[in-house]
Amino acid sequence: MKTYLKMASLVTSLLLASCASVNTAHTPPDGSAEKNAILQATQRALARQGRKNLVLVVPYLKVHNGWAWIQVNPQSANGKQHYESQSGLLQEKATNEWTLLEWMPAEEGTDYTKYFKNLKAKYPAAPPDIFPQ
Numbered sequence: 001m002k003t004y005l006k007m008a009s010l011v012t013s014l015l016l017a018s019c020a021s022v023n024t025a026h027t028p029p030d031g032s033a034e035k036n037a038i039l040q041a042t043q044r045a046l047a048r049q050g051r052k053n054l055v056l057v058v059p060y061l062k063v064h065n066g067w068a069w070i071q072v073n074p075q076s077a078n079g080k081q082h083y084e085s086q087s088g089l090l091q092e093k094a095t096n097e098w099t100l101l102e103w104m105p106a107e108e109g110t111d112y113t114k115y116f117k118n119l120k121a122k123y124p125a126a127p128p129d130i131f132p133q
Contacts, residue, residue: 001054025064025129033096038068041098042089053061053077065128066092071132089119089126 028035046054051074060071068090074083086103096108101123105115116131 012102013123015029025062026128027061028063034063036093037096038063038090038098041100042070042072042088045088045100045103046086051083054083056077059097060087060132062130064130067123067130068092068098069127069130069132087132089123091123 003069017034028038038061039058042056043054046052046056053076054074055077057073057075059073060072061066069087070090071085071087073085075081079130084106086106089101089104090098091101092098102119104112120128
């Protein structure tokens, strides 16, 4: 009986830990299908702006329940040219199929407190823990 209780306690602890990780923002590991799909969606959005064949350095990426906030520092493939950093909100439309919903404005003088307040009102389902603090 003691062995059963220990085993039940271990299983319960593992399940709770698993649920906690699902219910909090996380950064997908490099090379994961999730991160690759998010980067592909970001690349497509940049290509629509005329920016193609870029390497994306990702200083910030948080994902939670089908929502993601990403910051990318685009650069040329050879690393010699660096372009303006961009941040944006993505949503998973199907398993590992992400769409960039909008880029954060980068204009000087932008009131980012107001921007994030409006963004959260526009996308109320987006978990607050994906956004930079």
